[in-house]
Amino acid sequence: MTKKLAIIATKGTLDWAYPPYILASTAAALGYDVQVFFTFYGLQLVRKDLSALKVSPLGNPGMPMKMPFGPKGFRDINWNIPNFIQANVPGFESLATALMKQTIANNGVASIGELRELCQEADVKFIACQMTVELFGFSHSDFIDGLEYGGAATFFEFAGESDICLYV
């Protein structure tokens, strides 16, 4: 009997985009039947345009702030930038996001677009929450092809029979 993995993806940032896509693609490679339900900010993960995915170091004390270039000694420095500076410097999030994307590429970690494609190739089923699509003023043309639209009942139809169910 094929194992089933159900994931609810609720976060719309670059860092939190990884867990659902990594777990979904890996489970599919292991032979699982996988469905991901995208709701609230998680809808950002299934938009055609992924440029809204950013990482915010503000109020995130667990995030190391390191430079992805330069000699090793320089790269190892953890830049402890106080919250009030992060909050007041325009473009701080964009800068942090650009640095994070460079770090991701340097480490041979896949991009979100790449992982998403791998999921689709492996027949991972994507469902977008129709209620939040409307709530946030999106239209279906904002999202990638191959997406289905449904509500909580649609999710439970699959999740109720899943072996693993994760809320991310």
Place this chain on the structure above:
Amino acid sequence: MADFDQELDASGLNCPLPILRAKKTLGGMESGQVLRIVATDPGSVKDFEAFCNQTGNTLLDSGEEGGKFVFRIQKS
């Protein structure tokens, strides 16, 4: 004669890419054929073992060669 039928170079790739590429490559192979994988991700050592345990493919051997991790997997 080489002791494998196909080779996959997953050097420089990080989790979960080596596993995903291996799965894809195995998909195009015949049952009984052997895939040799070269990887640099230290996490892949445990991951390929887990991959084989769960997919029924056989991990023939796993070791290190010139600072890289090398695996041979026989397709079930």
